[in-house]
Amino acid sequence: MLSALIVMAGIAIVLGAALGYASIHFKVEGDPLVEKIDAILPQTQCGQCGFPGCRPYADAISKGDADINQCPPGGEEGIRKLADLLGREVKPLNAENGVEKPKAVAFIGEETCIGCTLCIQACPVDAIIGAAKQMHTVVPALCTGCELCIAPCPVDCITMETIPETVETWKWRYPVFTIRQAA
Amino acid sequence: MALPGLHDPPGRLTLMKLFKFNGGVKPETHKDASTRLPIATLPLPERLTVPLHQSIGGTPRPLVRAGQRVLKGQRIGAADGNVSAAIHAPTSGTIVALEPALMPHASGLAALSAVIVPDGEDAWAPVTPVDVRALSGGELRDYLRDAGVVGMGGAVFPSHLKLNPGRQGKVQTLIVNGAECEPYITCDDMLMRERPETVVRGTLLMAQILGAERVLVGIEDNKPEAVAAMEAACRGSRIQVVPVPTRYPAGGAKQLIRVLTGIEVPHGKRSTDFGVQCFNVGTACAVHEALDYGRPLISRIVTVAGNVSTPRNFEVLFGTPMSEVVRTALPRPDTNRYLMGGPMMGFPMPGFNVPVVKATNCILVASDALFPPPPPEMPCIRCGECAKACPADLAPFELYWFARAHNFGKAQEYHLFDCIECGCCTYVCPSHIPLVDYYRYAKSEIWARERDKEAADQARTRFEFRNDRQEREKREKAEKLAAKAAETKARLAETSPDAPAATAQDDPKKALIAAALERARQQKAAVEPRNTDDLPPTVQTEIAEIDARRQASGPAEPSA
Numbered sequence: 001m002l003s004a005l006i007v008m009a010g011i012a013i014v015l016g017a018a019l020g021y022a023s024i025h026f027k028v029e030g031d032p033l034v035e036k037i038d039a040i041l042p043q044t045q046c047g048q049c050g051f052p053g054c055r056p057y058a059d060a061i062s063k064g065d066a067d068i069n070q071c072p073p074g075g076e077e078g079i080r081k082l083a084d085l086l087g088r089e090v091k092p093l094n095a096e097n098g099v100e101k102p103k104a105v106a107f108i109g110e111e112t113c114i115g116c117t118l119c120i121q122a123c124p125v126d127a128i129i130g131a132a133k134q135m136h137t138v139v140p141a142l143c144t145g146c147e148l149c150i151a152p153c154p155v156d157c158i159t160m161e162t163i164p165e166t167v168e169t170w171k172w173r174y175p176v177f178t179i180r181q182a183a
Numbered sequence: 184m185a186l187p188g189l190h191d192p193p194g195r196l197t198l199m200k201l202f203k204f205n206g207g208v209k210p211e212t213h214k215d216a217s218t219r220l221p222i223a224t225l226p227l228p229e230r231l232t233v234p235l236h237q238s239i240g241g242t243p244r245p246l247v248r249a250g251q252r253v254l255k256g257q258r259i260g261a262a263d264g265n266v267s268a269a270i271h272a273p274t275s276g277t278i279v280a281l282e283p284a285l286m287p288h289a290s291g292l293a294a295l296s297a298v299i300v301p302d303g304e305d306a307w308a309p310v311t312p313v314d315v316r317a318l319s320g321g322e323l324r325d326y327l328r329d330a331g332v333v334g335m336g337g338a339v340f341p342s343h344l345k346l347n348p349g350r351q352g353k354v355q356t357l358i359v360n361g362a363e364c365e366p367y368i369t370c371d372d373m374l375m376r377e378r379p380e381t382v383v384r385g386t387l388l389m390a391q392i393l394g395a396e397r398v399l400v401g402i403e404d405n406k407p408e409a410v411a412a413m414e415a416a417c418r419g420s421r422i423q424v425v426p427v428p429t430r431y432p433a434g435g436a437k438q439l440i441r442v443l444t445g446i447e448v449p450h451g452k453r454s455t456d457f458g459v460q461c462f463n464v465g466t467a468c469a470v471h472e473a474l475d476y477g478r479p480l481i482s483r484i485v486t487v488a489g490n491v492s493t494p495r496n497f498e499v500l501f502g503t504p505m506s507e508v509v510r511t512a513l514p515r516p517d518t519n520r521y522l523m524g525g526p527m528m529g530f531p532m533p534g535f536n537v538p539v540v541k542a543t544n545c546i547l548v549a550s551d552a553l554f555p556p557p558p559p560e561m562p563c564i565r566c567g568e569c570a571k572a573c574p575a576d577l578a579p580f581e582l583y584w585f586a587r588a589h590n591f592g593k594a595q596e597y598h599l600f601d602c603i604e605c606g607c608c609t610y611v612c613p614s615h616i617p618l619v620d621y622y623r624y625a626k627s628e629i630w631a632r633e634r635d636k637e638a639a640d641q642a643r644t645r646f647e648f649r650n651d652r653q654e655r656e657k658r659e660k661a662e663k664l665a666a667k668a669a670e671t672k673a674r675l676a677e678t679s680p681d682a683p684a685a686t687a688q689d690d691p692k693k694a695l696i697a698a699a700l701e702r703a704r705q706q707k708a709a710v711e712p713r714n715t716d717d718l719p720p721t722v723q724t725e726i727a728e729i730d731a732r733r734q735a736s737g738p739a740e741p742s743a
Contacts, residue, residue, distance in 0.1 A: 038643075041639075042635075042639055043638075043639035043640070043642040043643045043646065044642065045642065045646045053646060053650075054643070054646075055643075055647075124646050124649060125642050125645040125646050125649065126645055126648070126649050127645075142641070142642075142645065144638075144642045165290075165292060166292060166294065167236065167286055167288050167290055167292050167294050168236075168242075169631070169634070170288075170290035170292055170627070171624070171627040171628060171630075171631055172289070172620065172623040172624045172626070172627045173624065174624050175560075175617050175620040175621055175624060177559055177560055177617075
């Protein structure tokens with residue numbers, strides 16, 4: 001009887017120690033789910049989802065505070081990926097958050113720009129260069145197309161330019177063949 | 184390891200042990216028709232449309248303006264970065280426009296091109312041959328990049344990048360690829376028949392740059408004339424001409440390396456990791472022209488075959504409209520499209536007037552009678568024929584399933600990017616599935632996703648950096664204010680140790696405000712002139728009276 005108790009207690013101590021060690025040494029920092037969601041989001045940082053950036057939205061999704069269909073730049077494909085990841089139903093994009101648009105970058109009308117720096121402050125990725133009373137310009141390679149610079153501009157000199165397809169970015173189409181009507 | 188055939192006297196046609204690659208097919212070659220006539224040159228066309236982007240890598244930066252006169256061989260586009268190659272004017276004339284023009288590309292999109300109207304003089308810009316011994320490897324590579332030398336086999340990869348001996352300092356074996364396995368195409372065949380000495384000279388130059396000990400020229404055994412010509416030209420040199428069995432795609436770089444050396448380059452490795460480098464015979468010729476004569480790459484040999492009465496090879500300046508080249512070969516009336524490349528790997532051109540570029544080894548003139556549209560795609564029956572035919576040892580049917588299901592991750596796991604798009608699987612498929620189209624689709628989707636992901640990662644980093652910066656600026660501002668407040672507090676404590684100091688101890692901000700107010704009051708009293716100061720005494724007394732009255736009547740003086 002006693003030996004059984006000792007053995008059981010011994011096992012309990014050893015396993016407890018192992019678990020305790022593991023919980024300290026193999027602790028996962030942060031929520032890995034948030035990272036995975038954030039990796040799917042398009043990182044435009046546009047705030048159309050109602051959160052100040054992609055990371056906070058990812059946080060909200062993982063906590064269940066936000067739905068998966070609030071990201072217009074991610075579009076349908078983004079929703080599908082999120083649904084896959086989280087094991088939820090695919091649903092259409094919430095129209096309250098906006099509509100899916102072709103990719104675009106901001107363009108500053110340089111003859112109208114007065115150099116007020118408001119757009120520079122609004123840009124979430126520092127893609128606009130310029131200084132007070134100096135003309136500003138957008139670095140197209142860095143612009144995410146979030147449109148956050150459009151509203152603050154007092155002279156409405158910022159427009160969104162759709163990125164055209166080039167030979168380098170062109171994609172082979174999914175092979176289809178036409179079904180011919182049998183005579 | 185004893186290398187087979189190493190002890191045979193070089194410069195002679197030698198019988199050495201050859202190896203086999205798996206798979207491959209034996210389509211009808213159709214090569215005889217276009218080898219009956221010698222290589223012809225075309226009259227100068229009325230205008231040349233030279234696309235700036237003709238190689239893998241960055242788009243060259245234009246160096247000319249519309250309206251400018253250029254000489255033959257003058258650089259009109261400078262290489263953008265190291266993975267790029269320069270572009271030159273194919274003849275002398277005037278640049279009439281620098282505008283987007285239709286590209287010889289499956290997309291049917293336009294890209295920046297220089298439109299040149301030739302002046303007919305064909306006057307060369309000053310050219311200077313290079314003393315290969317005097318320049319270092321890096322300088323030679325830069326020179327070749329600026330001469331626009333790229334792989335002429337069709338992949339147009341900048342050659343200077345491949346002419347790098349790498350970390351080991353040397354490449355043991357240089358293979359020059361004259362296999363030309365694709366049906367209809369004979370441009371390399373004719374080059375080796377008519378100008379073998381240029382190929383030999385270029386090969387020796389490349390061998391010197393790479394420090395290669397062993398130099399092999401692989402030619403498919405269905406080109407006995409080319410083998411004989413090359414053998415004659417190589418006599419006395421260390422180059423070995425090796426006929427290889429005719430089997431498509433023996434001209435694929437990895438396949439030819441396998442056949443000649445027995446080395447199978449595994450997934451994720453390059454042939455240079457095994458001391459082997461492979462170039463096309465046309466590239467060798469271009470290297471010779473560039474280094475020995477200082478002439479940049481401005482033209483190439485193009486096969487015109489298929490639905491034409493006199494199929495043959497032409498020496499064509501880049502930028503020449505394809506229709507002009509084809510016109511000389513007398514196309515048959517039912518011609519309805521051109522393919523660039525051969526029937527296995529070529530793709531249809533978006534128009535008849537697209538220009539000949541560095542990648543154009545063949546213009547295959549097509550009609551529905553000659554190349555009937557493929558029968559409708561039937562379901563895959565999993566017969567495994569494609570896997571037997573695949574020269575890259577892939578499982579094409581698996582790749583097809585994954586590409587079809589947009590399961591790109593899985594397709595990559597099955598080494599989609601080792602696919603050379605040779606078309607053997609499509610050729611043998613009994614269900615007529617356009618397998619290569621699926622692979623091309625999957626590859627370009629994966630590339631697009633990678634670009635998007637890179638952009639997203641960059642945006643994330645920049646967004647996080649900006650947030651950090653804003654936090655930091657806020658903190659720094661607060662610290663600066665606190666420091667200033669402390670300073671003022673100290674000063675106040677020094678100057679007036681009375682009441683203000685007591686408040687200052689409670690709240691430095693309040694103290695600051697109190698001090699500022701006090702300063703302002705003193706300044707105002709001292710400086711500000713009052714509008715009643717300079718009035719005559721009568722008016723002064725009047726004002727005093729009014730003030731007295733107001734004091735008496737009103738409850739209190741209205742404050743400002």
